[in-house]
Amino acid sequence: MSETKKELTIAIIDDHPVVAEGLEKILMQDFSTKEIQKYHLGQDFIASLKKETGSVDIVFLDITLPDISGVELCREIKNLSPETCVLGFSNHNDRSLILQMLANGASGYLLKNASATELTACINEATNSQMVFSEEVKKIIAKPSAQQLKSVPTLTKREKEVLRMISDGKTNAEMAADLLLSLFTVETHRRNLMQKFGVKNTAALIKTAIQLQLIG
Secondary structure, eight states, X not given: OOSOOSOEEEEEEOSOHHHHHHHHHHHHHHSOEEEEEEESSHHHHHHHHHTXXXXXXXXXXXXXXXXXXXXXXXXXXXXXXXXXXXXXXXXOOOHHHHHHHHHTTOSEEXXXXXXXXXXXXXXXXXXXXXXXXXXXXXXXHHSOOHHHHSOOOOOOHHHHHHHHHHHTTOOHHHHHHHHTOOHHHHHHHHHHHHHHHTOSSHHHHHHHHHHTTSOO
């Protein structure tokens, strides 16, 4: 039995019955539960929460639901019930998605491949107002994103001009005329820019340049 003494009201929002039932068995075995609610749709839980029939201590929230994204649902839950502990519970291991959940009020994030022991430890920590993550998620968060690792490339003055013109939607011919350069020279600058940014097309070049705050 878990060290948590309080009887918990727990909600599981997941559209996979096998996952929900498996999680329910672990919770009933390891915790003193007042009630375990299971929902297939996010909006069904929101409707129940609005009835104010009782507080929900912990919500296990899948990220991909048939009717609403887990990130958006997390925000709605925290707006309606700030004291409710929302834990992301998903197969999605994308770092940016995990950080979005945390930014919208989640108290932690666990992958569905976490062991029962790991799950129990995380719930105990969550009931003590701690941020909790399964071991794999801790590694994902600690690892910097590809964008963070990507240093800002060094550009020549001419390359900066070409980059700005590309972002303005100018063609190679228009840039050549404006800069008094040959078409071949402009094409070379464009090719060099893509190589420096590690991208394969103009859309990716502009997106990366914006992320690195090189263009507005």
